[in-house]
Amino acid sequence: MCSSVNAELLVDKQTFTSQNFKTFNGNNIKEVNVGWESYGNLNPQKDNVILITHYFTGNSHAAGKYDVADASLGYWDAIIGPGKAIDTNRFFVISVDSLANLGVGDPHVITTGPASINPDTQKPYGLDFPVVTIRDFVNVQKLVLESLGIQKLYAVVGPSMGSMQAIDWAAAYPSKVERMMSVIGAGQSDPWTTALLEHWATPIKLDRNWNDGDYYAGSAPIDGLTASLMLITQNALSADFFNQLGKQTVPFQALESEPLHDIRKSHSIVNWLRSRAQARATTMDANHLLYLVRACQLFITGHQHDFSKAIASITAKTLFLPATQDQLLMPYHAKQTHQALIDSGKKSQIKMLEGPLGHLEGVTGISQHTDAIRAFLKQ
The missing domain is CATH 3.40.50.1820 (Alpha/Beta hydrolase fold, catalytic domain)
Incomplete structure (x- = not known):
């Protein structure tokens, strides 16, 4: 109580x-x-x-x-x-x-x-x-x-x-x-929403560690889960919020040096989004995310x-x-x-x-x- x-x-x-x-x-x-x-x-x-x-x-x-x-x-x-x-x-x-x-x-x-x-x-x-x-x-x-x-x-x-x-x-x-x-x-859940939610599930299923959901004795699909959480975070916020974040908190520039010279590097706003998702992924489970997606799609x-x-x-x-x-x-x-x-x-x-x-x-x-x-x- x-x-x-x-x-x-x-x-x-x-x-x-x-x-x-x-x-x-x-x-x-x-x-x-x-x-x-x-x-x-x-x-x-x-x-x-x-x-x-x-x-x-x-x-x-x-x-x-x-x-x-x-x-x-x-x-x-x-x-x-x-x-x-x-x-x-x-x-x-x-x-x-x-x-x-x-x-x-x-x-x-x-x-x-x-x-x-x-x-x-x-x-x-x-x-x-x-x-x-x-x-x-x-x-x-x-x-x-x-x-x-x-x-x-x-x-x-x-x-x-x-x-x-x-x-x-x-x-x-x-x-x-x-x-x-x-x-x-x-x-x-209408056609648009059902398809949008599927994008949250896809990165997990594409992670080689997902192993058709059988990963509990090995390595979890953390990369896929992180990518899913990145999508969820961005979808849950507005364009206005992200653009203000880029101006005030994250030093965003279109021509940032690292992504300009190395395809493996990301823009500052992407790094912010990824680090946030990685932190959240530590207490979350990829299969559970798939089941919640499906519950919402079936609604x-x-x-x-x-x-x-x-x-x-x-x-x-x-x-x-x-x-x-x-x-x-x-x-x-x-x-x-x-x-x-x-x-x-x-x-x-x-x-x-x-x-x-x-x-x-x-x-x-x-x-x-x-x-x-x-x-x-x-x-």
């Missing part, structure tokens, strides 16, 4: 275990272990619960610190906490690590995925791990909540891949979801072929917060889903996130809509 020390949330990571989890595609995972953390207190009626569903490279650490000495806070600490937009004096806020979480090497992440030990072989699953979907992430979260006696959500809120989970919650379990907030999100609200029918099943009040400069899940995704809800006679709102960070505006710039979030949660 969590406590408040010097106005900061201190949080403990909890572990949930489930046996014989049946996936959306009909496979069975003998044992699922996922981490979760919470902020605030569950009331006696257990009706003050807000579920935070995390983004692609994220995990359940949405707010606070694990220790007073931690250098960084949870990614949405700006809006989760005592007196904040998602007020932990009022709400019990909970978040769960996804299956196949990308940060499997992070000591604060607990997840089951391709890098986990297959109980049938006592070796890592590799590609024997079943394909998992956004619905599977939702159903694991549902099991965690039920283990706490929680049957209904005051709200489910998530950015990016988390927005997919949030809206799927609203479509799959409409009687359990009163409010849904989709940040930098989408209602389905459609309701996990059925009829998007309109799924939208019509939603009874929750909804709020969409797309980012104007988002080049990953471009604003048209949220606008189309919002309009589909309106056309279906549902109550929905949409407000734009402004700023130069592109897709990441939904993570680091979320506080600009503090008032809108607070008002939405009072409706």
